[in-house]
Structure formats: C-alpha cells, structure tokens
Amino acid sequence: MLKLESILSPVEGEIALVTERLREVADADFPQFTQIIEQAIGHSGKGVRPALTLLSGQVNQYHRECLIPMSAAVELLHLASLVHDDAIDKSPLRRGLPTLYSVWGDSAATIAGDYLFARSAELAAEPGNLRVVxxxxxxxxxxxxxxLEEDLTVYEWNQSRQDYFRRIDGKTAALFTMATESGAILSESTESTVESLREYGRNLGLAFQVVDDLLDFTGEEVTMGKPVGNDLLQGVLTLPAILYVEQHPDGGLIKRGFDTRGDGAELGQAIAEIRESAFIEKSLAIARELADKAQQAIRSLPDTEAKRALTELTLYVLERNR
Amino acid sequence: MLKLESILSPVEGEIALVTERLREVADADFPQFTQIIEQAIGHSGKGVRPALTLLSGQVNQYHRECLIPMSAAVELLHLASLVHDDAIDKSPLRRGLPTLYSVWGDSAATIAGDYLFARSAELAAEPGNLRVVxxxxxxxxxxxxxxLEEDLTVYEWNQSRQDYFRRIDGKTAALFTMATESGAILSESTESTVESLREYGRNLGLAFQVVDDLLDFTGEEVTMGKPVGNDLLQGVLTLPAILYVEQHPDGGLIKRGFDTRGDGAELGQAIAEIRESAFIEKSLAIARELADKAQQAIRSLPDTEAKRALTELTLYVLERNR
Incomplete structure (x- = not known):
C-alpha cells in the first residue's frame, strides 16, 4: 500500500509553506470569518492538488517563489468550490465533519466561498504570469x-458514459489540469512538457473522480462520513450506476427510484445490487486505464524525483480507500 | 435634469459592443442557463459602471480592443455580485423584477453567480494586463x-458613520474604483492620471451608494419595486439611519425595532420619522461633498469629451431618482 506522505516527500517542505499561506488567508479581519475559513481549510483533505503543482514545477526550472502561491491558489480554489458545492447540494457532512453550510447556513457559505475564490485569484495572479491567470x-x-451540469441533470436516469465524463471533466479534471499545467508553465517548461503534464493532470483527475464515485458505493458509512450510495440517493448518476443503466435500457430500479425522487425503496435496492455487481470491478478497470494514460503522458520526461512521485500518484489514486 | 443617455454619448457605440459581449456570455451550452443569465443581464441597470471604464480609457491612448472586454468584465462582476447578494439577502425583487434567486432558488443563484464571476475574470484577463488582473x-x-461585513452587522443598531463608509467602500466604491482605474491603466495613462481617476471612481461610488441608500427612504414603493425603508426593515443600517442614531444615543426606535428583529411597529415608525427629518437633507449634503471630491479629483485632466461626461456624472448621481 502506497503512503501519500512518502510519495510527496520531494515537496514536503514546500507543502508546509503552502499551508502557511492558507493560514494567512484564514487570518481575515473578522474573528467570526477566521473561524469559518479555518473550518474550510480543515476540510482540505490530503493536498494532492497543491502537490501536483509543486511536483510539476520541479520538472524544469524550479521557481519556488512562484510555485508556493500558485499551489496555494490551487488548493483554495478547490476549497472554495467545495464550500459552494456543499451549499448547493445542501450536504450536512464532508469527510464526516459538518460542512460550513450546515454550521453557518446558506448565506455565510456563499460569502465565504466568494471570499475564497477571490483570495485564490489573488494568489494565482501573484507569480505575474498572464498565461497562468x-x-x-x-x-x-x-x-x-x-x-451546473450536475445540478441540471439531477434525477435524470438516462445518461451516457459520455455525459458522465464531460461532467467530471469540468468538476474534477479541470482543477487537476490547472494544477499540473500551471506548475509546468511556471517552471518555464517547453510546450511539449506543458502538454504532457496537462494530459497527465487531466487523466489523473478523471481516474481520481471515478475512484471517488466508486468509493461512494463500496465504502463504509463510518469511514466516509455519509450514507453508502449517497450520490445515487441524491439523484446524481455516477459511473457504476451508468454501467447499470447500460445493462437496463429501461432504467430498471434507478429509473423507478428517480421517478419518485428516491421516495421508495428502489434506490436502496439498486445500491445493494450495484455493490454486488461486476460494475464495480469494471469501473475500477476504467479508472486504471485513465491512470495508465496519465502515466504514459509523462513517460518521456527526464527521470527525476518529481517524475517518480507523479508516477506513484497514478498508482495511489487507484489504491486509496477514502 | 441630466439624462444619462446624453451624458454617455461619447461612448454610445462602445456600450453597444459591450452589450454584445454580455450577450455572448448568456449564450452558454445549456438553454436553461441561457435564460438564467439573460435574466441577470436584464437586471443590469443603467450601465454607469462599464461606461466609467470606457470614459476613463478615453483620457489618454484609447485602446478599444482592451476596453470593450474590460468594460464587460466590470458589468459582469457587478451582475455576479448582485446575483449572490440577492441569494444571500433572500431578496424577492430587484428593480421591481423577480430576482434570479426567487425564480430559480438558492442553488441556481450560487452557481449562476459563480459562472458570471468566472466569465468576468476571463474578460478581465483578455487585455493581457497583469496590473488590471x-x-x-x-x-x-x-x-x-x-x-460579509454587511451580513455580520445586520440588526446592529450601534454603528458609526465610519462603519458605514467602510462597508460601502467595499460594497460599491471598490467596483467603481476598478472601473475607472482599469480604464486609466489600459489607456497607458501616467501614474498621476491613474491616481486621479481612481480617486474619482471611489468618491463617485461612495456618492452613488449614499444616494441609493437615501432613495430607499424617500422613494416610492411603486418606482423602487420594494417597500420604503427596506434596508432598515432588513436590519441594514444606512446613512440616514445612522444620523438618527447619532441623535438618539440610546438607539431610540431603531434599537427597539432591531431588538425584536423588526417584529413590532418601531421600524415603520423610525422610517416615517426619518423620511420627515433633516437626516435626508443631511445625507444628500454628504453625497454632494463626495461627488464634489470626485469632480475635484479629475479637474487637472485635459479638457476632453470624456472629462465632460465624467464631470456630468458627478452631478447625475445626485439627481437620479431610482
């Protein structure tokens, strides 16, 4: 089992500096707000995204003074979007902790998210690179x-894999792509290296989200901090459910469950069925293909510590269990 | 009575181009979203802000290809903030029309606002000027x-003029400042001209907001599309109410009304009293001082059509009645 900490050891010191920049953001003028922002930063997860910027930035010229703020911008943009997503989805919990939305309400979540967006924009402008901006x-x-696309397609059972991938391309892969591409640009890489790292970031992001969506079905309520099959219960169709629909052209339990907005027992039955089905293994195989693509994208980069870490991350995303 | 249309005649053609850029934004990939965005653009008011960018950009080198997207960015940023403000304040109406929040709900308003913020950021990056970004x-x-500050101070009766001006500095004057300053920067003005136009924008914005807050007390429900004294009814203390509090160190009717969150008749009485009081005239005098400051700030600029228009705007903001 790969440990994220040891994979990221080449940028350990920098990650600490990024965290410091995030703390500065929390240190706003209003004590109440500091608490709100600190809570969001506390939700920030394991920091794969900012590490991607730092690692991509080590591939060529390493400009630490540019990469630290950019890396913080990546993480803050992620946080801002989580804060708004939770408010939009009215989610009580994230990673088992109460969301900012559930503690402070709609309005504070909207404002805090806007503030975080603004601060991340400031940080992204700090390196003074227009292309990055x-x-x-x-x-x-x-x-x-x-x-938006997720919101508009909620409780729509008749979606294709293509619909799903377009959705997660925007929802997750875009941020991963920004993380790696900005690192490459700020380290003055050649266009071909920028392209390689962009391709890497995008496919890693897609693999990451497919695994995330898988875990929603296979995980335990206790470790995930939310009900098993929560996405489906909320009307959001992810890959395992789409594979189910491919096998049930009339929509089966999912259509019937969505038709009543999850009022009956159908969605629970669909979740149980999917958990036991081959759709899980098939989804994982699709994630593996994407992770392989990410790995292939950077195979021609020079062999460095950073490349080793990026390569290991393509394995890590498949193995993680929450 | 000054007419806005005739004041803005030096940039009439450009305003049409800005509107075109805004329409392009509304033309998103999802028909439902197009409708949402068009509704927001429909609320966009009289376009003083984008005109400020265009006029400030005519003071020196006029780079139309930079000023059109920047001007659209200014207006979109304004729209985005209105969309979120309405959701935060749960406002049913704006300018007598249903708000995006009231028609589409919380979630759509948050997403649509985020999308508009993003599009305005893209437009602001288009001229390729880092300082502007x-x-x-x-x-x-x-x-x-x-x-945030408005949200945190709601139903707080004991606020000073200083609190009020700090609040409207962020809420309104910041955007006016960006409008004029970006125009000046993009027209390659000297630092002293940039500073003059920034000072102009800030004071014009403050005057504009003071008048706006005045009209909330003196206007008619029919033309404003919201109840008279709506701010106070919502627990927001604006200048006329602060002048009242200065005269009633115990907070008088306002404290009593705020204590019960406007449940009793006190706030209605306070509004009636303020409407008949000298606080209205005094607030207008303060707005006049600010508008004078704005005018003074640009007095040393060369005499051009643009300067004439900017000068007339300092009079217009005092005269407007909705």
Whole structure:
C-alpha cells in the first residue's frame, strides 16, 4: 500500500509553506470569518492538488517563489468550490465533519466561498504570469459549468458514459489540469512538457473522480462520513450506476427510484445490487486505464524525483480507500 | 435634469459592443442557463459602471480592443455580485423584477453567480494586463468582504458613520474604483492620471451608494419595486439611519425595532420619522461633498469629451431618482 506522505516527500517542505499561506488567508479581519475559513481549510483533505503543482514545477526550472502561491491558489480554489458545492447540494457532512453550510447556513457559505475564490485569484495572479491567470479564469469557469451540469441533470436516469465524463471533466479534471499545467508553465517548461503534464493532470483527475464515485458505493458509512450510495440517493448518476443503466435500457430500479425522487425503496435496492455487481470491478478497470494514460503522458520526461512521485500518484489514486 | 443617455454619448457605440459581449456570455451550452443569465443581464441597470471604464480609457491612448472586454468584465462582476447578494439577502425583487434567486432558488443563484464571476475574470484577463488582473482579484475580494461585513452587522443598531463608509467602500466604491482605474491603466495613462481617476471612481461610488441608500427612504414603493425603508426593515443600517442614531444615543426606535428583529411597529415608525427629518437633507449634503471630491479629483485632466461626461456624472448621481 502506497503512503501519500512518502510519495510527496520531494515537496514536503514546500507543502508546509503552502499551508502557511492558507493560514494567512484564514487570518481575515473578522474573528467570526477566521473561524469559518479555518473550518474550510480543515476540510482540505490530503493536498494532492497543491502537490501536483509543486511536483510539476520541479520538472524544469524550479521557481519556488512562484510555485508556493500558485499551489496555494490551487488548493483554495478547490476549497472554495467545495464550500459552494456543499451549499448547493445542501450536504450536512464532508469527510464526516459538518460542512460550513450546515454550521453557518446558506448565506455565510456563499460569502465565504466568494471570499475564497477571490483570495485564490489573488494568489494565482501573484507569480505575474498572464498565461497562468487565464488558465485560472478558464478553470473557474469549467468548475462552475461542471457544477451546473450536475445540478441540471439531477434525477435524470438516462445518461451516457459520455455525459458522465464531460461532467467530471469540468468538476474534477479541470482543477487537476490547472494544477499540473500551471506548475509546468511556471517552471518555464517547453510546450511539449506543458502538454504532457496537462494530459497527465487531466487523466489523473478523471481516474481520481471515478475512484471517488466508486468509493461512494463500496465504502463504509463510518469511514466516509455519509450514507453508502449517497450520490445515487441524491439523484446524481455516477459511473457504476451508468454501467447499470447500460445493462437496463429501461432504467430498471434507478429509473423507478428517480421517478419518485428516491421516495421508495428502489434506490436502496439498486445500491445493494450495484455493490454486488461486476460494475464495480469494471469501473475500477476504467479508472486504471485513465491512470495508465496519465502515466504514459509523462513517460518521456527526464527521470527525476518529481517524475517518480507523479508516477506513484497514478498508482495511489487507484489504491486509496477514502 | 441630466439624462444619462446624453451624458454617455461619447461612448454610445462602445456600450453597444459591450452589450454584445454580455450577450455572448448568456449564450452558454445549456438553454436553461441561457435564460438564467439573460435574466441577470436584464437586471443590469443603467450601465454607469462599464461606461466609467470606457470614459476613463478615453483620457489618454484609447485602446478599444482592451476596453470593450474590460468594460464587460466590470458589468459582469457587478451582475455576479448582485446575483449572490440577492441569494444571500433572500431578496424577492430587484428593480421591481423577480430576482434570479426567487425564480430559480438558492442553488441556481450560487452557481449562476459563480459562472458570471468566472466569465468576468476571463474578460478581465483578455487585455493581457497583469496590473488590471490583480486589480480585478483585489476588487473581487473587497466585494466579498463588504458583503460579509454587511451580513455580520445586520440588526446592529450601534454603528458609526465610519462603519458605514467602510462597508460601502467595499460594497460599491471598490467596483467603481476598478472601473475607472482599469480604464486609466489600459489607456497607458501616467501614474498621476491613474491616481486621479481612481480617486474619482471611489468618491463617485461612495456618492452613488449614499444616494441609493437615501432613495430607499424617500422613494416610492411603486418606482423602487420594494417597500420604503427596506434596508432598515432588513436590519441594514444606512446613512440616514445612522444620523438618527447619532441623535438618539440610546438607539431610540431603531434599537427597539432591531431588538425584536423588526417584529413590532418601531421600524415603520423610525422610517416615517426619518423620511420627515433633516437626516435626508443631511445625507444628500454628504453625497454632494463626495461627488464634489470626485469632480475635484479629475479637474487637472485635459479638457476632453470624456472629462465632460465624467464631470456630468458627478452631478447625475445626485439627481437620479431610482
């Protein structure tokens, strides 16, 4: 079992500096707000995204003074989108902890998210690279579109794999792509290296989200901090459920469950069925293909500590269990 | 009575192009979303802010290809903040029309606002000027802080003029400042001209907001599309109410009304009293001082059509009645 900590050891010191920058953001003018922001930062997870920027930035010229703020921008943008997503989805919990939305309410979540978006934009502008700033603005837009698409397709049972991948491309892969691409740009890489790291980031992000969606079915309520099959219960169709629909062209239990907005027992039955089905293994195989693609994308980069870490991350995303 | 249309005649053609850019934004991939965004653009008001960018950009080198997207960015940022503000404040109406929040709900308003923020960031990055991009990020942050401060001080009767001006500095003046400052920067003005136009924008914005807050007391429900004294009824203390509190150190009717969150008749009585009081005239005098400051700030600029228009705007903001 790969440990994230040891994979990220080449950028350990920098991650501490990124965390410091995040703490500065929490240190706003209003004590109540500090608490709100600190709570969001506390939810920030395991920091794969900022590490991607730092590692991609080590592939060529390593400009630490640019990469630290950019890496913090990546993590803050992620946090901001989580804060709004939780408010939009009215989620009580994230990683087993109460969400900012559930503690402070709608309005505070909207404002705190906006503030975090703004601070991440400031951080992304700090390195003074226009291409990165444009990438940031574009990513912001893709995130909003991804969230929108999820919102508009809720309780729609008749979705294709293509619909799913377009959705997670915006929702997750866009941010991973920004993380690696910005690192590559800020380290003055050649266009071909930028392209390799962008391709790597995108496929890693897709694999990451497929695994995330899998875990929603296979995980335990205790470790996930939310009900098993929560996505489906909320009307969100992810890959295992789409594979189910492919096998049931009339939509089966999922259509019937969605038709009543999950009022009956059908969705629970569908979840139990999917957990026991080959759709899980098949989804994992698809994630593996994506992770392989990510690995292939960077195979021609020079052999460095950073490349080793990026390669290991393609294995780690498949193995993680929460 | 000054007409806005005739004041803005030097940039009439450009305003049409800005509107076109806004329409492009509304033309998103999802028909439902197009409708949502078009509704927001429909609320966009009279377009003083984008005109400020265009006029400030005419003071020196006029780079139309930079000013059109920047001007659209200014307006979209304004729209985005209105969409979120309405959701945060749970406002049913704006300018007498149903808000996006009231029609589509919380979640759609949050997402649509995020999308508009993102698109405005893209437009602000289009001219390729880093200083402008940083100004944009900073403005985004000031807007979020201003909204936050309003939210945190709601139903607090014991506020000073200083509190009020700090609040509207973030809420309104920051955006006016960005509008004029970005125009000045993009027209390659000298630092002293940039500073003059920034000072102009800030004071014009403050005057604009003071008048807005005045009209909340003096306007008619029919033309405003919301109840008279709506701010106070919502627990928001604006200048006329602060002048009342200065005269009633125990908070008088306002404290009593706020204590019960507006449940009793006190706030209605306070509104009636303020409408008949000298606080209205005194607030207008303060707005006049601010508008004068704005006018003074640009007095040394060369005499151009643009300067004439900017000068007339300092009179217009005092005269407008909705």
């Amino acid at each position: 444009r990438l940031f603005a574009r990513t912001l837009m893709l995130l909003a579109k991804g969230e | 940083r100004l944009f990020a900073r403005t985004l942050m000031l807007l979020a802080k201003g909204e």
